[in-house]
Amino acid sequence: MRDQQEKTVPHPRKEPRYDGPLTIEGLERIFSDCVDFTRRPVALEGESACTLTMCYISGMVRMERVSDYVLKPLAEDDGLRRCATVGEAMKRMEAGALYNLSVARRSTLDQGAFDLVAGWCLLFFPGEREALSFFVGTEEKRSVSAPDNETVLKGARDAFVESLRTNTSIVRRHLKAPELRIREQIVGRQSATLVDILYIDGITDPALVDALEEQLRDIDIDGVFATGNIEEYIVPAQRTPFPLVQYTERSDRFCAGLSEGRVGMLIDGIPLGYLTPAVLGNFLQAPQDKSSSWLLATTLTLLRYACMLITLFLPALYVAMVTFHQEMIPTKLALSIIAAKQDVPFRSGFEVIVLLLAFEILQEAGLRLPQSIGQTVSIIGGLVVGSAAVEAKIVSPAVLIVVAIAGIAGYAMPSQELSGALRIWRFLLALLASVAGLFGAIIATAALVIHLAGLESFGVPYLTPFAVSAGKEAREHVFLRRPLPQIKDRPPALHPLNRRKQR
Numbered sequence: 062m063r064d065q066q067e068k069t070v071p072h073p074r075k076e077p078r079y080d081g082p083l084t085i086e087g088l089e090r091i092f093s094d095c096v097d098f099t100r101r102p103v104a105l106e107g108e109s110a111c112t113l114t115m116c117y118i119s120g121m122v123r124m125e126r127v128s129d130y131v132l133k134p135l136a137e138d139d140g141l142r143r144c145a146t147v148g149e150a151m152k153r154m155e156a157g158a159l160y161n162l163s164v165a166r167r168s169t170l171d172q173g174a175f176d177l178v179a180g181w182c183l184l185f186f187p188g189e190r191e192a193l194s195f196f197v198g199t200e201e202k203r204s205v206s207a208p209d210n211e212t213v214l215k216g217a218r219d220a221f222v223e224s225l226r227t228n229t230s231i232v233r234r235h236l237k238a239p240e241l242r243i244r245e246q247i248v249g250r251q252s253a254t255l256v257d258i259l260y261i262d263g264i265t266d267p268a269l270v271d272a273l274e275e276q277l278r279d280i281d282i283d284g285v286f287a288t289g290n291i292e293e294y295i296v297p298a299q300r301t302p303f304p305l306v307q308y309t310e311r312s313d314r315f316c317a318g319l320s321e322g323r324v325g326m327l328i329d330g331i332p333l334g335y336l337t338p339a340v341l342g343n344f345l346q347a348p349q350d351k352s353s354s355w356l357l358a359t360t361l362t363l364l365r366y367a368c369m370l371i372t373l374f375l376p377a378l379y380v381a382m383v384t385f386h387q388e389m390i391p392t393k394l395a396l397s398i399i400a401a402k403q404d405v406p407f408r409s410g411f412e413v414i415v416l417l418l419a420f421e422i423l424q425e426a427g428l429r430l431p432q433s434i435g436q437t438v439s440i441i442g443g444l445v446v447g448s449a450a451v452e453a454k455i456v457s458p459a460v461l462i463v464v465a466i467a468g469i470a471g472y473a474m475p476s477q478e479l480s481g482a483l484r485i486w487r488f489l490l491a492l493l494a495s496v497a498g499l500f501g502a503i504i505a506t507a508a509l510v511i512h513l514a515g516l517e518s519f520g521v522p523y524l525t526p527f528a529v530s531a532g533k534e535a536r537e538h539v540f541l542r543r544p545l546p547q548i549k550d551r552p553p554a555l556h557p558l559n560r561r562k563q564r
Contacts, residue, residue, distance in 0.1 A: 078250075079170040083192055085114055085185055087170045088177070092118075098177075103135060103184070107142030109150050117182035117197070126197040127182060130160040147186050154184070155193055163196040175253060202227055203332075208310035210477075215352040217313040225255050225329035228312075232259060232325075232334075235316040244270070246277050248291070252284035256291070259325035269324050272519050273337060288331060295337075296518070302482035305518045307339035314348045324519075338518035340525045344476035345369065355544045362541075368473035371466065372483055376413045377490035377502045379463045383409040385498030397459075404454040410495025412456045416464040417488060419446060 081087055085100065092098035097120055103113040113135075117127065135141065138158050144150040155164055167173045168191045173183055180198025205227065207213060208220035217235070221228045229243060240262040248256050256277055260270050276295040285291060288308065296305040309315055315334035319325050326335040336343075345365045350358040382389045383398060390398070405412070423446070447465075450456045467487065474480040486509055493501030516523035 079174055081170045082190060083167050083170050083173045083183075085116065088116055088173060088183075091170070091174050092177070097121075103132065105135060105141065105147075105150060107144060109144045109147050111147055111187050113187075114185040115182055116177065116185070118177050118180075121178065121180045121199065122182055122197045123199045126161075130197060131182065131184070131195055134159045147188055151186050151189060151191075151193065159195065161195040161197070165194045166191045167194045168192075178253075200224065200226075205231065211310050211314075211348060213311070214349045216348065217311070219312050220310045221312060221315075221327070221332045221334055223330050223332050225257060225327055228327045228332075228334070229257060229259075231312045232316055232319075232327075235312055236261070236319060240264075241319070244274065246274065248277060248280050249282055249284045252286065254285040255329040256285075257327045259319060259327065261319055261322075264320070264322045265324055266322065269338065269519055273324050273326065285328060285330070288328075288333060291326075291328060291335075301512065301516060302485045303341075303513070303516065303523070304344060304476060304478035304482070305337075305339055305516065305523070307336045307343050307476075308333045309336070309348070310334075311348055317351075338521035340518060340521060340523055341479075341513065342525070344479040345474070347475045359541050365473055365475070368470040369483065372468070372471040372474075372480075373487055373490060374502070374506075375463055375467045375470070376417065376487060377494035377505070378499075379460070380410045380413050380491055381494040381498045381502050384495060398457070401459055402457045405457050407455070408495070409457075409460065410491065412460040413464060413491050414488070414495070416450075416456060416460060417467075417491065420464060420468050421484065 079087070079091060089098070089100070095118075097118050098116070099119050100114060100116050103115050105111050105113055115127075115131070140153060141150050141158055144153060155166065165176075167176060167183065173192065173194070176183065176194045180200075181194045181196050184193045184195065186192070202224035203222045205219045205222055207218040211220075219231055219234075221231065233241065238261060242260055242262050244258040246256050246258070248254050258270060258273055258277070273295065277291075280291070280294045282290060282294075292306055307318070309318075310333060312334070315325055315336065318336040323336045323338065326337070328335075346362065347365075350362065353361070387395060402409075407415075447461050451458050451461060471480050471483055471487075474483070486505075490502055490505045490509075493505045495501075497504070513524050514522070
């Protein structure tokens with residue numbers, strides 16, 4: 062069996078960049094000063110003896126495929142030798158005389174140029190206005206492996222890679238339903254990046270698919286080289302630190318989202334899968350929740366919500382109580398805090414904000430350094446800086462403990478983007494608490510709730526199911542993970558079709 066994988070023919074571009082008919086001279090003009098552009102003659106023997114011209118870009122094609130699938134049949138096929146005209150030989154090659162699965166006729170310069178950079182080779186026939194394009198790409202890619210950033214305790218270990226077709230095949234292996242649909246668009250003037258939209262027909266709301274397609278169609282950028290190049294264009298609100306699109310490396314988590322009625326997105330060159338719509342509860346659910354017992358998963362989910370509240374409000378509550386509301390602190394604890402703070406020259410609010418900034422700086426330094434020393438620097442830096450600051454009477458031990466607890470609670474979030482948004486609001490809460498005490502903290506909390514209530518992810522309220530009347534079952538699904546045999550339907554709050562019926 063030949064090592065040949067079927068490749069999707071690139072979609073026609075909305076606005077052709079290169080006008081005019083497809084000619085060898087036109088391609089040479091486009092790829093002038095390109096040392097990897099190759100043009101070579103190919104002799105066609107027989108009754109219609111002539112010299113064909115093959116064009117390709119070295120490094121983008123696999124030489125063995127060019128030799129075995131194109132050149133060898135041209136030299137050995139007896140049927141091609143008996144063709145009376147060049148046009149007849151061209152039709153026979155298109156019908157299967159050459160061994161490629163993917164073949165297309167090209168007539169415009171724009172189609173031919175983008176075929177070459179995508180790993181196709183063009184075969185020109187003398188006297189013909191069209192050329193045949195064969196896919197002979199290298200398809201070099203990183204092998205499928207376990208995800209790096211999402212821990213897998215019990216579950217599939219085939220994470221997404223940079224190859225788009227490999228990722229869609231992984232999804233097909235998990236979801237063997239023929240109802241799985243895959244649409245494709247090209248994004249980026251220079252990169253011409255393929256973006257696939259995945260959904261299950263009959264489960265996903267067609268309006269969600271159309272909305273995502275429209276967002277992608279309106280993107281006008283030079284290239285797609287990072288995740289933000291797509292995310293910042295498709296989210297309906299840009300002035301928020303909270304994530305409105307969920308991403309994952311894990312194929313099983315991606316497929317589970319598709320089966321819930323959500324729309325998936327895969328981008329060529331980016332080893333991540335995106336799911337929309339995404340609400341706050343999605344970012345507090347870990348992939349291994351359904352791999353653990355329902356009782357353990359429920360306990361851990363409640364613990365994450367508690368950690369979210371701790372990392373947000375603990376520094377602000379400490380500052381408010383120590384600075385303005387000392388009567389809220391138990392007597393023994395108050396005496397301990399006063400004794401530890403006697404020689405500290407700064408106010409508690411200033412201490413908390415400075416330590417929070419130091420915590421962020423250490424975390425950023427650990428991320429930017431090489432992995433082999435990044436964790437060591439973070440741990441040693443935290444211990445040394447914290448101990449030295451306490452011994453030098455710059456900060457009090459109680460403040461160090463509060464900031465450490467808030468920081469560790471933030472690490473319990475399954476989503477790093479959600480954790481980053483919580484850290485930003487944690488600063489605002491602590492700052493207003495240091496100015497106006499509990500009143501400032503309450504004002505910041507009200508602003509946070511109003512901000513979250515105003516967010517939507519493709520028409521779905523971000524605080525679903527708390528912001529809409531989704532019913533008791535939907536709200537329980539956010540906190541409780543019932544035994545799987547008792548779950549008869551998809552979560553109403555996350556399933557768009559069910560949500561429309563309720564309205």
